[in-house]
Amino acid sequence: MRIRLIDPAYEHPYISHTQKVIKDIWFARLTLTALAALTPPDIEVKITDENVEPIDFEEEVDLVGVTGMVMHAPRAYQIAQRFRQRGIPVVMGGPHASSLPLEAKEYVDAVVIGEAENVWEGLIEDYKKGCLKPFYKEDTFCSMERLPFPRLDLLRKDAYMTVNCVQTTRGCPHQCDFCHVTHFFGKTYRCRPVEEVIEEVKRLDGEFVVFIDDNIAGNRHYARELFTQLKPLKKKWASQASMTLTRDPELLKLAAESGCVSLFIGVESLSSENLKEVNKTFNQVSQFEEAMKALHDHDIMILAGFIFGLDHDDEGVFERTLRFCERNRIELPTFFILTPLPGTALFQRMESEGRLLHKDWGQYNGATVVFKPRLMTEETLQRGFNWACKEGYSWNSIFKRVFHPQQRFFTRVVSNIAYRSIAQRTPEGYLPSLSRILQKMNDTIPLGNTRDLIQRVGEKITEKKLLIGQKAADTLKLYSIYNERLKTLFVRLEGSMDREGAKELVKRLKGVLNVEIQKVILDFKDVGAFSSEAIALLSRKGLLQTEEGKIWIAVNLPGIHD
Numbered sequence: 030m031r032i033r034l035i036d037p038a039y040e041h042p043y044i045s046h047t048q049k050v051i052k053d054i055w056f057a058r059l060t061l062t063a064l065a066a067l068t069p070p071d072i073e074v075k076i077t078d079e080n081v082e083p084i085d086f087e088e089e090v091d092l093v094g095v096t097g098m099v100m101h102a103p104r105a106y107q108i109a110q111r112f113r114q115r116g117i118p119v120v121m122g123g124p125h126a127s128s129l130p131l132e133a134k135e136y137v138d139a140v141v142i143g144e145a146e147n148v149w150e151g152l153i154e155d156y157k158k159g160c161l162k163p164f165y166k167e168d169t170f171c172s173m174e175r176l177p178f179p180r181l182d183l184l185r186k187d188a189y190m191t192v193n194c195v196q197t198t199r200g201c202p203h204q205c206d207f208c209h210v211t212h213f214f215g216k217t218y219r220c221r222p223v224e225e226v227i228e229e230v231k232r233l234d235g236e237f238v239v240f241i242d243d244n245i246a247g248n249r250h251y252a253r254e255l256f257t258q259l260k261p262l263k264k265k266w267a268s269q270a271s272m273t274l275t276r277d278p279e280l281l282k283l284a285a286e287s288g289c290v291s292l293f294i295g296v297e298s299l300s301s302e303n304l305k306e307v308n309k310t311f312n313q314v315s316q317f318e319e320a321m322k323a324l325h326d327h328d329i330m331i332l333a334g335f336i337f338g339l340d341h342d343d344e345g346v347f348e349r350t351l352r353f354c355e356r357n358r359i360e361l362p363t364f365f366i367l368t369p370l371p372g373t374a375l376f377q378r379m380e381s382e383g384r385l386l387h388k389d390w391g392q393y394n395g396a397t398v399v400f401k402p403r404l405m406t407e408e409t410l411q412r413g414f415n416w417a418c419k420e421g422y423s424w425n426s427i428f429k430r431v432f433h434p435q436q437r438f439f440t441r442v443v444s445n446i447a448y449r450s451i452a453q454r455t456p457e458g459y460l461p462s463l464s465r466i467l468q469k470m471n472d473t474i475p476l477g478n479t480r481d482l483i484q485r486v487g488e489k490i491t492e493k494k495l496l497i498g499q500k501a502a503d504t505l506k507l508y509s510i511y512n513e514r515l516k517t518l519f520v521r522l523e524g525s526m527d528r529e530g531a532k533e534l535v536k537r538l539k540g541v542l543n544v545e546i547q548k549v550i551l552d553f554k555d556v557g558a559f560s561s562e563a564i565a566l567l568s569r570k571g572l573l574q575t576e577e578g579k580i581w582i583a584v585n586l587p588g589i590h591d
């Protein structure tokens with residue numbers, strides 16, 4: 030019996046990779062090599078990764094297996110159709126088919142829902158008996174013990190940067206709303222026995238390994254053991270981890286000592302509101318800069334993932350995020366447009382709110398807007414994303430990010446050049462016109478005199494000065510968000526406000542009202558103390574309206590043009 034396993038190509042004018050890029054930065058997924066390893070030895074099994082070689086549709090095979098993420102679904106269905114026209118049955122598995130098995134079944138003979146480990150051999154037996162079932166699904170997740178080593182020998186090694194890929198764990202202890210991993214592999218974090226992983230790593234040629242885990246440090250105890258046992262092998266490795274690793278100095282040090290040279294970290298957003306909304310509060314915005322520094326201190330190159338289009342993102346997000354990457358010298362920023370993947374909580378929410386633009390899965394690629402953003406239009410999101418991709422890999426930005434008093438300067442530059450060649454193909458974008466204003470309106474203003482401040486208690490400004498020893502915040506923070514649909518700028522103020530702070534606020538608000546921003550709402554709720562001069566100035570300008578000490582919110586900046 031002969032089985033052909035196929036990884037469909039993703040054909041797209043600027044997202045799909047050229048052979049050169051695949052050779053420079055791409056590594057193979059373990060999907061089909063893992064499946065091939067589960068295939069009984071008396072069966073001839075071969076793999077085609079259509080991204081690096083063409084499919085032979087005339088080949089004499091008995092059974093075809095196709096995989097695919099959501100964006101690969103249309104191509105996977107086309108491939109299935111071609112083989113089925115010749116009477117060759119096709120089985121589909123992977124993230125897309127597992128999320129939408131009924132849809133997939135329309136195009137293939139059998140669908141494997143979830144992991145293949147417990148069902149693949151049975152499926153082959155059914156095929157031999159001529160009674161393939163429409164769906165195969167195991168109720169429990171598979172054991173991680175004694176998993177066969179993936180058949181890396183079936184890949185065209187010369188086509189990729191590396192085929193040295195190993196998986197140590199499945200699942201993730203977290204459950205971010207946009208992520209498919211927990212839905213698919215479970216909230217339980219399953220770990221392979223460390224000695225089996227070490228044995229697999231030992232068998233690989235060369236010194237570089239990619240651990241394709243979603244979160245290599247999801248279980249501290251396991252990660253500690255793994256890193257300790259990796260150390261003597263003197264390999265270099267890359268992987269993905271959640272931000273929590275950066276808050277664990279001992280484990281991070283051990284990771285570096287065991288050969289970790291680069292990590293993909295899902296930073297996602299610089300807004301705590303966004304992180305809260307997508308259930309990712311373990312990412313603490315206030316600790317981001319420290320986290321990046323911790324990785325650099327261990328000479329770990331950072332691939333940081335950011336999502337644009339979350340519900341609290343306005344059109345200032347693109348520039349704000351890019352400047353963060355430059356300030357923190359993030360070697361390889363990767364930007365994605367929020368994509369509601371079927372099977373995720375995000376998808377359910379977007380669908381129930383009627384915000385999905387379509388279900389053309391080929392467009393669900395992380396670089397195309399497929400939903401209605403809350404605070405900007407689809408076009409602003411798309412163009413802003415394009416701008417960030419291109420600008421992020423402009424020479425100017427690369428220059429700001431790669432100079433670092435660490436080693437591996439050469440690797441930083443070479444990988445940036447490879448990423449630049451991808452970014453260059455992105456269509457023209459533009460920096461949204463309000464971006465500069467929004468940066469100015471999201472800032473921290475240092476204050477000159479915080480001694481004579483008057484307290485605010487609840488809705489009232491009391492007559493009382495601060496008590497001796499009582500300290501007022503010595504900054505005024507501006508958190509602004511612009512709603513493009515309502516043409517309204519919301520400015521939340523936090524901290525204290527003395528005369529200098531009030532003057533600076535007035536200065537920044539001047540010229541803000543324009544065709545695009547038709548309304549400004551100032552929120553003083555979180556200003557804990559004012560100086561009487563600040564109150565006088567704001568009242569004169571009509572920004573802070575008080576009635577018996579009660580604070581009103583200023584709308585439309587009545588006095589700002591004076």
Ligand code: B12
Binds near residue numbers: 057098100120141241
């Ligand atoms: C490595 C990886 C990558 C690499 C891929 C390199 C490459 N050559 O493609 C990189 C980092 C580049 C990448 C990029 C992206 N990725 Co990715 N990636 C992964 C990751 C971490 C590991 C894949 C892997 O090897 N898994 C191990 C194997 C053993 O598991 P498996 O693939 O699920 O296969 C098992 C079963 O599904 C089943 N099965 C699968 N196929 C088939 C087929 C048949 C016939 C059968 C019987 C069974 C079967 O059997 C296997 C054994 O049980 C997964 C997460 C994960 N843990 O799987 C995400 C994941 C696959 N990626 C994902 C996404 C979204 C992307 C991006 C689109 C990112 C984005 N947001 O824009 C890009 C697109 C890349 C592209 N152009 O193809 C999503 C897919 C979600 C979805 N529903 O589509 C995942 C699940 C991660 C997530 N956070 O949700 N990715």
Ligand code: SF4
Binds near residue numbers: 202209211271
């Ligand atoms: S931490 Fe990463 S892998 Fe885990 S659920 Fe969140 S996004 Fe997915």
